[in-house]
Amino acid sequence: MKTTLFWHRRDLRFDDNAGLAAALQRDEPVLPLFIYDKEILDKLPKDDARLTFIFDHVEALGKEAHEAGGGLLARHGKVLDVFRQLLKDYDLAAVYTNEDYEPYATERDAAVAKLLQEHGVEFQAFKDQVIFAKDEVLTKNGKPHHVFGAYSKTWQAQLKPEQDFKPHPSKRLFKKENLRRPARGDASRPTLQDLGFERHEQYTPPAKLPPAKVVEHYDKTRDTPALDHGTTRMSVHLRFGTISPRALMQQANELNKKLLNEIIWRDFFMMLLWHHPNTATEAYDPKMRHLPYRHAPNDYQAWCEGRTGVPLVDAGMRQLNQTGYIHNRARIVAAGFLVKQLFIDWTLGEHYFSEKLLDYDMSNNVGNWQWMAGTGAVAAPWFRVYNPDSQQKQYDPDYEYVKKWVPEYGTDKYPSPIVDLKEGRDRALELIRKGRGK
Ligand SMILES: Cc1cc2nc3c(=O)[nH]c(=O)nc-3n(C[C@H](O)[C@H](O)[C@H](O)COP(=O)(O)OP(=O)(O)OC[C@H]3O[C@@H](n4cnc5c(N)ncnc54)[C@H](O)[C@@H]3O)c2cc1C
Structure with missing residues (x-):
């Protein structure tokens, strides 16, 4: 059976997920995939709390997919090795994913795209974690911005909320007829112990939009570190995509422009790093x-x-x-x-x-x-x-x-x-x- 894989990375949710929605509109059934990437994991301490966070969210997605009549595949290894094996285990039509703008990720994705192309498998990455990516916000001279004030102004001027915040229909399409279960014998996912990690839980707020009153008062409370609810605490969820960035931006746009402006910093810095990957380790100036x-x-x-x-x-x-x-x-x-x-x-x-x-x-x-x-x-x-x-x-x-x-x-x-x-x-x-x- 021909299969489309949807590869989750920084988007650990089925709701309002750009790449997943596109995958679910293809003809083949979709199998979501998460790879515990050895290149990243091997550098982390064994009690890294982020691994517990990721693991718990991957497991929750696995359960949700199973209940919807599908499943979620999780593999542990070097990404290219994992894909070489997947090409043997499944008759793949396509691999869809969402864009990741970090230097390691862009190189990794280029290598995966090449490998898949060699096997006649389509690879597509979609914009999901930001509103405007790469070259989408430019100066009047068509150059990337490097001053935040001007970038934010252009960003806000070209925003079309009804289009740019519109949720992708991934959740609506996430149903039995569009999904497939993992191949026989492939349904079990690695445990934290299999991955070589210990459970280390740290507090994170629930993966849902912040209460409206936090957002409404944000501009007055955001600079008081003693307050527990002076800011949204959404950073971990934006990082791992456990909430939709569009939904949060829309809430901010409607209730508090100061918050919107802060989240625009995130688009700005991602755009900068994508244009200047060298600045991960050396001064921009x-x-x-x-x-x-x-x-x-x-x-x-x-x-x-x-x-x-x-x-x-x-x-x-x-x-x-x-x-x-x-x-x-x-x-x-x-x-x-x-x-x-x-x-x-x-x-x-x-x-x-x-x-x-x-x-x-x-x-x-x-x-x-x-x-x-x-x-x-x-x-x-x-x-x-x-x-x-x-x-x-x-x-x-x-x-x-x-x-x-x-x-x-x-x-x-x-x-x-x-x-x-x-x-x-x-x-x-x-x-x-x-x-x-x-
Ligand atoms: C030295 C330094 C290092 C930082 N490292 C990180 C980091 O690794 N990851 C990270 O997400 N943020 C980082 N920030 C930005 C900011 O401190 C955090 O995003 C914020 O404190 C997270 O809490 P919150 O979600 O309650 O933020 P809120 O104030 O509620 O803001 C909402 C969201 O807006 C974005 N945001 C807010 N402020 C900034 C900012 N200055 N730059 C970019 N985005 C912003 C974040 O995505 C944040 O979750 C760093 C700031 C400084 C000064």
Whole structure:
């Protein structure tokens, strides 16, 4: 029986899924597929909480597919090896998927497309996780934007909500006559233990749109890290596609333009990374590629562990270490402190966040770290330095957030700052001035 595979990656849902909807409109029955990619998994610690999150969602999809009269195939291995085997196990007509804009993913997909073409199997990838991708938002001169303000303005001007937010009919088409069950003997999926991982659950909000009142008040509450519901907490779901980005954008567009603007950052950073894959590891601004960053392992370790003696930095880093999440304001302050007051290379901070964040997303993480370091595409001049003390006064004046994460704050057990904030700032600016353009 000819089969179309739908390959899930960053879109762990059947509802409003662009590529899945297209697959379900083909003639052949569709079999959803998830690959636990060894190239990615082998680099993760055995208790990585993201694996538990992914595993639970894949299993839930498997159950949902079975109940609908189909099934979901899950394989563990290197992606090309998995496809070589699938070509033997199934009579494939096509493989459909949704686009992924990260450098590793674009190379992997090109290799998969080539392999499938050699076997006469169609491969198609659809835009799903952003509203506008790649070259869809351009300057008047037809060039990709590199300044967020102008990008966001163009993005909003060309938005047609009734078209761009329209849900894809994947759920409606997800029924027995359009689905197929896995081949005999292929119905069981790997367990977490088979994958070599331990269960590690961390809190994530339910995979559904945030309550309307959170969105309505977002512009007033988003900068108060002590509030539990001041922001949407949708980042992990946007990362893994466990909610529809279109549905969230539509809600934001209707209820709170500030939130819409924040989510547009996500499209912006994905567009930037797709155009400039090199910026995953090097400064976007060539003049900022050879800065004389400090080699200061002890300072770096203190930052990682949240014992710098700077309360808002420490609170943020401890929230990150304990929960896999860190409030945006604390991300800004902690990152700013590492790259400016400590003058440590932003790639080290980016790497640490990449290991700990449940919502880790290369484009967002790299884009924001470069923005904080002043090395990025966005208009964040390198001489802007956030002062953690002023940020504390402005965003956590009663130390509510700090006391939640740093219980010993205010006692003699809490260390004094590892750097004088003014001296650190002056040192960074001097070293950037010297290293810039070299
Ligand atoms: C140094 C640093 C590193 C970051 N790393 C990541 C990361 O790896 N993954 C990630 O999703 N976000 C990252 N962010 C952006 C932002 O902090 C998080 O998206 C946000 O805190 C997630 O919480 P939320 O879903 O409640 O956000 P909300 O404030 O409710 O925003 C809703 C959504 O908008 C998007 N968004 C909001 N702010 C930004 C932003 N500054 N840049 C890009 N998108 C944004 C996110 O998708 C977010 O889920 C980083 C920010 C900084 C300063």
